[in-house]
Amino acid sequence: MRTEVADRRLIPDPAPMAPGLDIEVLRGFLADADAHLGGLLDETPWAQGEIIVYGERRPIPRLEAWYGDPGSVYTYSGRTMEPLPWTERLAGLRDSCARAAGTPFDSVLVNRYRNGADAVGWHSDDEPELGHRPIIASMSLGATRRFRLRRRDRRYDPVALDLEHGDLLVMRGQTQGLWEHCLARTARPVGERVNLTFRRIVGPAASGGRD
Numbered sequence: 592m593r594t595e596v597a598d599r600r601l602i603p604d605p606a607p608m609a610p611g612l613d614i615e616v617l618r619g620f621l622a623d624a625d626a627h628l629g630g631l632l633d634e635t636p637w638a639q640g641e642i643i644v645y646g647e648r649r650p651i652p653r654l655e656a657w658y659g660d661p662g663s664v665y666t667y668s669g670r671t672m673e674p675l676p677w678t679e680r681l682a683g684l685r686d687s688c689a690r691a692a693g694t695p696f697d698s699v700l701v702n703r704y705r706n707g708a709d710a711v712g713w714h715s716d717d718e719p720e721l722g723h724r725p726i727i728a729s730m731s732l733g734a735t736r737r738f739r740l741r742r743r744d745r746r747y748d749p750v751a752l753d754l755e756h757g758d759l760l761v762m763r764g765q766t767q768g769l770w771e772h773c774l775a776r777t778a779r780p781v782g783e784r785v786n787l788t789f790r791r792i793v794g795p796a797a798s799g800g801r802d
């Protein structure tokens with residue numbers, strides 16, 4: 592499947608300047624975002640995972656699917672995700688994001704936020720299997736939602752970005768080591784959003800955490 596990306600030269604948004612934050616936002620990166628959103632909503636075998644909080648099982652507030660090369664097993668919040676095989680669509684999106692980020696990816700976490708109550712809590716994508724200074728390419732489709740970043744040591748001001756339909760956010764360097772991020776809940780009525788975070792598994796699995 593051919594993946595159309597914007598043919599104009601993409602001007603990254605001026606990235607917020609903050610120590611150790613190495614991010615780039617390519618606005619409107621994906622030219623055929625509407626078709627991909629519809630396709631992903633229909634084709635993905637969505638599942639709602641659970642986490643244990645104070646000994647109690649709780650559903651996580653979003654739906655997910657994990658795709659990747661054979662063996663790209665990912666473990667976080669005590670859950671081990673076995674990869675589904677790449678679809679033609681996801682392989683096309685992976686290759687476009689890899690070209691833009693300048694690095695290959697072998698797996699993707701697909702998140703579906705059904706409404707403003709679905710969210711992802713503060714975490715870093717710093718699981719050991721992602722290796723040192725991982726590069727993560729995060730593609731947003733659907734409703735605009737606020738993505739927040741804060742330094743782990745709280746020594747600098749947090750940063751907020753509104754990620755829109757078709758935007759690509761690339762995080763590099765020490766971003767995962769020094770910063771955390773979340774997708775905030777909102778009381779505003781918002782439509783569905785799908786987010787794809789492309790990653791590369793470089794080492795053996797271990798446990799990290801997020802709610």
Ligand SMILES: O=C(O)CCC(=O)C(=O)O
Nearest residue numbers: 700702711738774786788
């Ligand atoms: O949906 C988003 O923009 C963030 C997703 C995220 O943080 C993750 O999958 O690790």
